[in-house]
Amino acid sequence: MAISVRKLTLPELVVIQPKRFGDARGYFEETWSRRDLQGVGIAVDFVQDNHSLSEAKGTLRGLHFQTPPSAQDKLVRCTNGAIFDVAVDIRRGSPTYGAWAGVELSAQTGEQLFVPKGFAHGFVTLEPHTEVQYKCSDYYDPACDRSISWDSLNIDWPLSTATVISAKDAVAPAFDAFVSPFTFGPDQ
Numbered sequence: 198m199a200i201s202v203r204k205l206t207l208p209e210l211v212v213i214q215p216k217r218f219g220d221a222r223g224y225f226e227e228t229w230s231r232r233d234l235q236g237v238g239i240a241v242d243f244v245q246d247n248h249s250l251s252e253a254k255g256t257l258r259g260l261h262f263q264t265p266p267s268a269q270d271k272l273v274r275c276t277n278g279a280i281f282d283v284a285v286d287i288r289r290g291s292p293t294y295g296a297w298a299g300v301e302l303s304a305q306t307g308e309q310l311f312v313p314k315g316f317a318h319g320f321v322t323l324e325p326h327t328e329v330q331y332k333c334s335d336y337y338d339p340a341c342d343r344s345i346s347w348d349s350l351n352i353d354w355p356l357s358t359a360t361v362i363s364a365k366d367a368v369a370p371a372f373d374a375f376v377s378p379f380t381f382g383p384d385q
């Protein structure tokens with residue numbers, strides 16, 4: 198198997214380290230292998246790949262999720278620069294409902310974060326010109342797209358510069374005002 202894994206404090210959030218084969222040219226790695234992920238218990242059919250560029254350090258995107266029936270598992274990696282990547286448990290009735298965990302992902306390390314359905318996701322860029330790419334297990338569905346305010350959960354964002362956010366994220370409801378009516382079962 199060409200990956201190693203570790204779990205964050207919320208064990209549903211799995212950090213994946215693909216094996217890098219370095220040589221005089223640079224390196225080679227498999228960035229996604231269905232077989233390897235299945236081997237560590239992550240059996241997901243991804244259907245869409247996303248790529249975002251954030252020009253400024255301190256750009257914050259999130260916290261986002263799609264509701265059933267379009268809920269998404271995501272496999273997130275940073276391909277230029279670095280991010281602090283965060284996920285929040287929004288599964289109604291979960292013992293860790295409202296809890297968050299985060300990890301730094303960078304192009305340098307190549308670590309990836311698996312974020313399952315039932316978690317809101319967001320990140321802040323730690324460097325300029327940061328690119329993030331992620332696989333999603335369902336298609337973009339604007340009718341199911343939701344945001345929760347990034348600063349309503351005491352998340353320890355490592356912000357050292359002014360935060361750049363979208364107009365949508367600037368008016369996102371606070372987590373306290375957000376009562377999740379959603380259950381996120383394996384079939385959503």
Ligand SMILES: Cc1cn([C@H]2C[C@H](O)[C@@H](COP(=O)(O)OP(=O)(O)O[C@H]3O[C@@H](C)C(=O)[C@@H](O)[C@H]3O)O2)c(=O)[nH]c1=O
Binds near residue numbers: 247260363
């Ligand atoms: C997410 C998404 C957006 N779009 C469009 C809608 C909009 O016009 C434009 C920008 O969308 P947003 O402002 O929502 O982009 P962004 O703030 O980068 O949204 C993303 O944030 C991270 C944290 C996630 O976890 C993703 O799932 C997604 O919600 O791109 C798509 O066409 N397909 C997509 O899958």
